[in-house]
Amino acid sequence: SQELEQSPQSLIVQEGKNLTINCTSSKTLYGLYWYKQKYGEGLIFLMMLQKGGEEKSHEKITAKLDEKKQQSSLHITASQPSHAGIYLCGADMEYGNKLVFGAGTILRVKS
Amino acid sequence: DVKVTQSSRYLVKRTGEKVFLECVQDMDHENMFWYRQDPGLGLRLIYFSYDVKMKEKGDIPEGYSVSREKKERFSLILESASTNQTSMYLCASSLWGLAGGPGEQYFGPGTRLTVT
Numbered sequence: 001s002q003e004l005e006q007s008p009q010s011l012i013v014q015e016g017k018n019l020t021i022n023c024t025s026s027k028t029l030y031g032l033y034w035y036k037q038k039y040g041e042g043l044i045f046l047m048m049l050q051k052g053g054e055e056k057s058h059e060k061i062t063a064k065l066d067e068k069k070q071q072s073s074l075h076i077t078a079s080q081p082s083h084a085g086i087y088l089c090g091a092d093m094e095y096g097n098k099l100v101f102g103a104g105t106i107l108r109v110k111s
Numbered sequence: 112d113v114k115v116t117q118s119s120r121y122l123v124k125r126t127g128e129k130v131f132l133e134c135v136q137d138m139d140h141e142n143m144f145w146y147r148q149d150p151g152l153g154l155r156l157i158y159f160s161y162d163v164k165m166k167e168k169g170d171i172p173e174g175y176s177v178s179r180e181k182k183e184r185f186s187l188i189l190e191s192a193s194t195n196q197t198s199m200y201l202c203a204s205s206l207w208g209l210a211g212g213p214g215e216q217y218f219g220p221g222t223r224l225t226v227t
Contacts, residue, residue, distance in 0.1 A: 045215055090154075103152060
């Protein structure tokens with residue numbers, strides 16, 4: 001969706017390196033969901049953010065929603081091959097029970 | 112654990128055929144969704160349903176219809192399949208979130224449909 005832009009579209013990192021994926025909205029975000037998808041499979045929920053400035057972590061993945069609630073970042077520390085996949089952000093933009101999704105970021109981790 | 116299952120992982124159909132994609136969830140979720148996923152376009156919502164027999168058009172409903180006769184089951188129907196409907200189809204379900212907003216969506220494994 002053009003309402004929700006993800007960057008970069010793809011990246012390749014060396015194992016052990018840190019990386020950041022961004023999700024930017026043209027509107028206020030009332031909730032932001034991060035998902036991970038292995039190629040050819042369904043989406044796995046990672047975490048959800050609702051409050052401006054909120055930050056959550058799961059293992060080596062940290063996500064933050066900025067104070068203005070229009071951008072979220074997903075940061076992976078010391079990347080591993082198991083982190084490879086497609087990362088998608090989904091946003092509650094007050095369209096009822098629908099989420100708007102970004103186009104996704106393809107992550108490859110080189111050993 | 113929430114489980115969302117889809118009837119087929121891979122499907123090959125001919126142009127003009129009627130295609131049924133089935134989705135079943137086992138967590139008594141009110142909301143169910145059908146998306147298609149294409150490279151560079153992300154997930155696009157086709158239809159969703161917030162109750163039995165209720166349906167709402169998503170962003171790209173043309174060429175599709177849906178059916179929800181039971182709470183746990185949501186079917187996507189391609190009335191006359193065309194090559195531009197070749198895609199990955201993902202089903203999801205959710206409860207209502209806080210204050211009536213969207214809750215966390217749980218996804219099925221996807222059906223990769225090829226129309227020749």
